[in-house]
Amino acid sequence: MADLWLQFILTIDATLRVATPLILCAMAGIFSERAGIIDISLEGKMLMAAFAAASVAAVTGSPWAGLGVAILTSLALSLLHGFACITHKGNQVISGLAINILASGLTVTLGIAIFARGGQTPLLGKGERFGSLQLPFADWIGAHIPFIGPIYKEIISGHNILVWLAFAAVAITYYVVFKTSFGLRLRAVGEKPEAIDSAGISVSSMRFQAVLLAGLLTGIAGAYLSTAHGAGFIREMTAGKGYIALAAMIFGKWRPGPALLACLMFGFLDALAARLQGVSLPYIGEVSTDLILALPYIMTVVLLAGFIGTATPPKAIGVPYVKER
Amino acid sequence: MTEARWARLIDIVILPLVNLLAAFVVSGIIIAAIGENPFHALGVMIKGAFYYKGALGYTLFYTTNFIFTGLAVAVAFHALLFNIGGEGQAAMGGLAIGLVALLLDTSLPAYLVVLIAIGGAFLFGGIWGAIPGYLQAKRGSHIVITTIMFNFIAASIMVWLLAGMLIAPGQMSPETRSFADDVSLAKIHTIAEYFGWKIANSPLNLSFVVALLCCAGVWVLIWRTRLGYAIRATGFSERAAIYGGHQPARIIIITMAISGGLAGLMALNEILGVQHRVILNFTAGYGFTGIAVALMGRNHPVGIIFASLLFGALYQGGAELDFEFQTITREMVVMIQGLIILFSGALAYMFNPALQKIFARLLQPSDGAASVKGGIDG
Numbered sequence: 105m106a107d108l109w110l111q112f113i114l115t116i117d118a119t120l121r122v123a124t125p126l127i128l129c130a131m132a133g134i135f136s137e138r139a140g141i142i143d144i145s146l147e148g149k150m151l152m153a154a155f156a157a158a159s160v161a162a163v164t165g166s167p168w169a170g171l172g173v174a175i176l177t178s179l180a181l182s183l184l185h186g187f188a189c190i191t192h193k194g195n196q197v198i199s200g201l202a203i204n205i206l207a208s209g210l211t212v213t214l215g216i217a218i219f220a221r222g223g224q225t226p227l228l229g230k231g232e233r234f235g236s237l238q239l240p241f242a243d244w245i246g247a248h249i250p251f252i253g254p255i256y257k258e259i260i261s262g263h264n265i266l267v268w269l270a271f272a273a274v275a276i277t278y279y280v281v282f283k284t285s286f287g288l289r290l291r292a293v294g295e296k297p298e299a300i301d302s303a304g305i306s307v308s309s310m311r312f313q314a315v316l317l318a319g320l321l322t323g324i325a326g327a328y329l330s331t332a333h334g335a336g337f338i339r340e341m342t343a344g345k346g347y348i349a350l351a352a353m354i355f356g357k358w359r360p361g362p363a364l365l366a367c368l369m370f371g372f373l374d375a376l377a378a379r380l381q382g383v384s385l386p387y388i389g390e391v392s393t394d395l396i397l398a399l400p401y402i403m404t405v406v407l408l409a410g411f412i413g414t415a416t417p418p419k420a421i422g423v424p425y426v427k428e429r
Numbered sequence: 430m431t432e433a434r435w436a437r438l439i440d441i442v443i444l445p446l447v448n449l450l451a452a453f454v455v456s457g458i459i460i461a462a463i464g465e466n467p468f469h470a471l472g473v474m475i476k477g478a479f480y481y482k483g484a485l486g487y488t489l490f491y492t493t494n495f496i497f498t499g500l501a502v503a504v505a506f507h508a509l510l511f512n513i514g515g516e517g518q519a520a521m522g523g524l525a526i527g528l529v530a531l532l533l534d535t536s537l538p539a540y541l542v543v544l545i546a547i548g549g550a551f552l553f554g555g556i557w558g559a560i561p562g563y564l565q566a567k568r569g570s571h572i573v574i575t576t577i578m579f580n581f582i583a584a585s586i587m588v589w590l591l592a593g594m595l596i597a598p599g600q601m602s603p604e605t606r607s608f609a610d611d612v613s614l615a616k617i618h619t620i621a622e623y624f625g626w627k628i629a630n631s632p633l634n635l636s637f638v639v640a641l642l643c644c645a646g647v648w649v650l651i652w653r654t655r656l657g658y659a660i661r662a663t664g665f666s667e668r669a670a671i672y673g674g675h676q677p678a679r680i681i682i683i684t685m686a687i688s689g690g691l692a693g694l695m696a697l698n699e700i701l702g703v704q705h706r707v708i709l710n711f712t713a714g715y716g717f718t719g720i721a722v723a724l725m726g727r728n729h730p731v732g733i734i735f736a737s738l739l740f741g742a743l744y745q746g747g748a749e750l751d752f753e754f755q756t757i758t759r760e761m762v763v764m765i766q767g768l769i770i771l772f773s774g775a776l777a778y779m780f781n782p783a784l785q786k787i788f789a790r791l792l793q794p795s796d797g798a799a800s801v802k803g804g805i806d807g
Contacts, residue, residue, distance in 0.1 A: 144577070188775035197511055197573050198724070199775035205717060206767025210459075212760040217463040223760070347577055354574065392593070398585030401578040408570035417571070 110254055115375050117258045120267060121333060123371030125150065125342075127270040128325035129349030130356065130363040131277040132318035137358060138281060139314030140294035140420040144200035145185055146322055147346025148207035153178040153326025155211040158225040158337035159218065161232045167331045175323035181207070182319030186312045193424035204346075212339055225330070225337040234264040234332035266328040271364075273321060278360040290314055294418035297425040307425045322346075351404040357415050370400040435792065439784055445725060445773055447780050449739075452768040459764070463756055470750065470757060477749025478742035486618065486631020487748075492734075492741030493633075493698045496640040498719025499737055500647050501558075501692035503728035507651055508684040509664035514561060514576030515692040515716025517583030518554040522693025524587065525549035526700045527595060527707035530608040539611030546612070547639070547697060554693015555686040557583060562685025566678035572685075580716070591709055604708040614639075614701045634702035636694075643691060644730035650687070660684050692716060714763070721766055724774040740766070 129146045136143040153174035161170030181203055188199040212223040219225055239261035246257025281287040293300045293310040301307050329345075330337045352370055356363025377393040384390045407415055457467035478488045498515045505512035512518075529546040537545075561575035588603065597606035614635040621628045651657040659680050662670040667677040699711045718740055725739070726732030747762030772779075 142573075144573070184771075188771065192776055192779050194775035194777065197513070198720070198770060201513065201717070201720060202767050202771035202775055204767075205770060206764060209760050209763030209765070209767055213459070213463070213757065213764050216758055216760070217756045220755075344581060347581065350574070351578065392589055394585045394589040394592070398582050401581040401585075405564070405570070405575055405578045405582075408574060409564045409568040410570075411568075 109251065110258075111379070113254045113258045115372070115379055117262075118375035118378065119368060119372040120259065120263065122374045123367045124267045124270045124333070125325040125328050125345055126349045126352055126367040126371060127364060128273055128321045128328070129346055130353040130367050131273045131360060132321035132325070133350055133353040134277055134281065134358055134360060134363060135290070135314045135321070136318040137353070137421055138294045138418055139290050139311050140297065140418055140423065140425075141185070141189060141311055141315055142196040142200065142422050143185070143315075143318055144197060144347070144350060145181065145203035146318075146349055147342050147344070148200075148204035149178045149181045149319060149322040150326040150329065150346050151204075151211055151340070151342045152181060152207045153323040154330040154341055155215065155225070155326075155337045157327035158228065158330035159215075161228055161331050162219075162226045162336070165232050167228075167232060167234050167327075170331050171324065171327040174327040175320055178323030178326060179316055179319040182315045182322075183312075186315045189424065190308050190311050190315070193426070196422055208340065211337070215337065215339070223339040228331060228335045232331070233335055234266055234328075236262045236264050238262060264328075264332045266324060266332045269324060270328075273324075274360050274364045281360065291418070294420055297420050301425070301427065311425075325349075348400055351400055354415055354417075355404055355407055358418065373397070373399050432792070435788060439781075439788060441727060444777070444781060444784060445727070447784065448773040448777065449725070449769065451780070452765065452772045455768050455772075456761075456765045460757060460761070465754060465757055470754070470761075473749050473753045474743070474746030476746075478746035481749075483629035483631045484745060486629060486633040488738070488741045488745040489637055490631060490633045490698070490702075490741070491744040492737045493637045493640045493702075494695050494715040495718055495722045495737035495740045496644060496733060497695035497698070498692055498716050499722030499726060499733040500643055500719075500730065501688045501690075501695075501716075502719045502723035503726065503730075503733060504647060504651070504660075504691060505558075505684060505688040506723060506728045507657075507664050508660045508681060510562070510565070510681065510684060510688070511573050512558060512561075512576055512685065512688045512692075513573060513717070513720060514558060514579045514689070515695075515719045516712045516714070517576070517580035517716070518557045518689040518692035519695040519712045519716050520583045520587050521557040522550035522554040523696035523700045523707050523711055524590065525553035525693070526696055527605050530612050531595070531605060534609035534612045539609065542609075542612050543614065543701065546701060547694070550693045550696050551690035552693075554696075555690035558689015558692065559682055559686035562682040565685075566681040584710075587709060591707065595707065597706070605706045607706045612701070613705050614697060616702075632703045634698065636698035636702045639694065639697060641734075643694065644734060647691075648730045656680075656683070692719070718766060721770045721774070724770065724777070 129150060133143055133146060156177040157167075157170035157174035160173040161167050164170070185199050185203060188194040189196045215221070215223040215225060239256070242257045242261035246253045281290060289300060289305060289310055293307055293314075297307045300310060329341055334341065348370055349367065352366035353363050355366035373396055377396040380391050380396070381393050382390070460467040460470050477484060479485055498519065501515050501518065502512055526546040526549060529549045530542060533542045533545065557579060561570070561572050561579055564570040564575050565572040591603040591605065595605045596603060616631075617633045617635070617637065618628050618630050651660065659670065659673075659675040662673050662675055663677045663680045663684070670677045670680065695712070695715060700707055704711065722733055722736040722740055725736035726734070743762050743765060747759040750761060751758050
């Protein structure tokens with residue numbers, strides 16, 4: 105029983121680690137899409153940021169420098185997205201797709217040119233990545249207090265700072281989007297941009313700010329992948345996480361709290377699939393992990409089709425704003 | 430030439446070329462930043478795509494993939510639907526070919542198996558497109574999101590089946606057994622040999638002919654049939670389509686079925702043409718490239734053939750980079766592709782005002798700017 109409990113706790117612990125980049129990207133998506141800009145480029149921005157973080161950390165030895173450059177890289181791609189879809193009123197999906205494909209090619213190209221390791225960056229040492237933070241007495245409490253102890257030791261303690269930051273980002277996103285006047289304008293610009301325009305506020309400027317906030321969060325997610333969760337950049341290391349985050353955001357109906365829960369659920373499925381790999385369960389037999397991994401996508405399709413509640417996107421999403429003359 | 434024709438020329442020929450040039454200039458700058466000579470790289474790629482023995486065959490082989498996926502995206506675009514599910518639809522097409530071949534290749538004559546497999550590829554791809562179409566038309570889901578999700582679901586299904594039920598007995602890698610010998614589409618070089626021509630060996634096969642037939646078919650469908658008219662009407666305005674007596678929901682589902690079917694046919698080239706078994710990830714991003722192809726080809730079959738040829742040359746020429754350079758590889762092509770989608774898709778009209786000004790000045794040195802501009806907007 106105690107063993108099963110520990111297995112469960114370790115799965116929850118893995119869930120938090122897997123869910124962190126999803127949470128950051130889902131919050132990024134909320135900022136962008138609430139302002140009316142579809143962002144399927146979460147994937148590409150995260151990939152470029154992961155590459156930037158690992159490269160800079162490898163060269164300078166500092167994960168913080170890596171994080172800084174990762175954020176700048178992601179912000180630059182956000183500006184490109186904004187330039188295409190806000191300034192030039194281009195198609196937001198096409199722009200996002202272009203960024204994803206560009207990132208996929210550019211990371212490998214630059215990786216080979218700089219490090220000559222087939223697209224990977226050098227393996228990062230202990231001081232070159234974000235280490236796990238042990239909370240006080242974690243080992244003692246974990247060993248001496250039954251049931252609750254392992255929760256403290258495995259789930260609460262032992263995470264790196266970016267995991268905490270991801271959870272903080274949810275609270276901050278909620279506060280900014282729903283409790284400030286900036287957030288009110290942000291939501292208005294995604295629902296009824298004419299109203300914002302007639303109030304004398306620039307729609308373009310609001311949308312650019314939203315897109316940049318998204319870039320900031322995606323940059324942190326990228327740095328997490330390559331310098332906290334992993335120890336270096338690997339080709340295509342985002343592996344669809346940007347799209348899962350997008351699905352989680354839709355699943356959470358464009359709200360931070362529910363999106364967080366969706367990220368945790370999708371993360372849990374991922375962690376569970378990793379644990380169940382090749383394991384034969386009593387009565388059920390061997391479960392196909394491939395199908396567990398497909399569940400987030402299937403659930404999102406089912407939700408979007410209105411079979412479980414409704415998911416209504418912001419009204420002006422995907423529509424470039426043209427001032428009436 | 431009248432002003433309206435000049436305007437059309439700018440829109441259809443000059444603007445796409447300028448956008449393409451912009452993508453190449455940025456690529457060149459990146460190559461130079463890496464420390465290689467961009468003109469040398471371009472030379473290597475052109476040679477690799479057209480000059481060496483068999484190079485053209487390989488280029489046309491890749492072109493075939495892009496024609497299928499490009500047509501798929503274009504057909505959907507005509508109804509204002511954005512099908513980015515080409516990857517998943519092509520994978521399902523491959524699955525259909527595999528199922529047909531594995532079940533029937535010992536009991537039916539090979540040509541029949543091949544014909545059924547082609548129909549199956551269209552059908553499975555079509556179903557994988559029609560479901561998102563149905564969800565958009567009847568349940569209000571956004572087709573972009575649904576088709577993205579369907580790509581991932583298809584990928585999971587493929588891993589699940591190829592690593593499980595369909596895996597070749599006694600094999601470790603996730604792929605099916607090879608099909609019976611004649612269950613394949615003939616290579617062009619063997620056909621040429623039959624007629625007494627000697628051309629270099631390449632994977633180019635009859636799928637290329639099927640692709641060209643599909644181009645003709647799509648042209649007829651879109652511009653010469655009632656259904657095509659309904660598709661364009663739906664794309665123009667759903668209300669107008671209803672007024673014209675069409676049912677947009679039905680048209681959306683049918684359009685997505687045709688679009689998905691065309692993407693599914695891409696599997697002919699890879700599976701029936703070359704592999705003769707189903708492998709994982711044979712779609713290799715061709716579904717996404719189809720978007721770039723459709724954008725560059727302006728959703729017209731003729732444009733799509735040219736754009737496919739360009740991307741075919743980029744893929745084949747890009748492979749040559751690996752041999753010539755230490756620092757740049759074929760992944761460079763993925764980057765160039767991203768830039769092409771950016772400039773000819775998202776930033777398609779960035780250069781338009783400038784071009785209009787230039788041409789207005791060239792045409793009528795006095796006061797032509799306004800009139801040419803009017804012609805383009807109209």
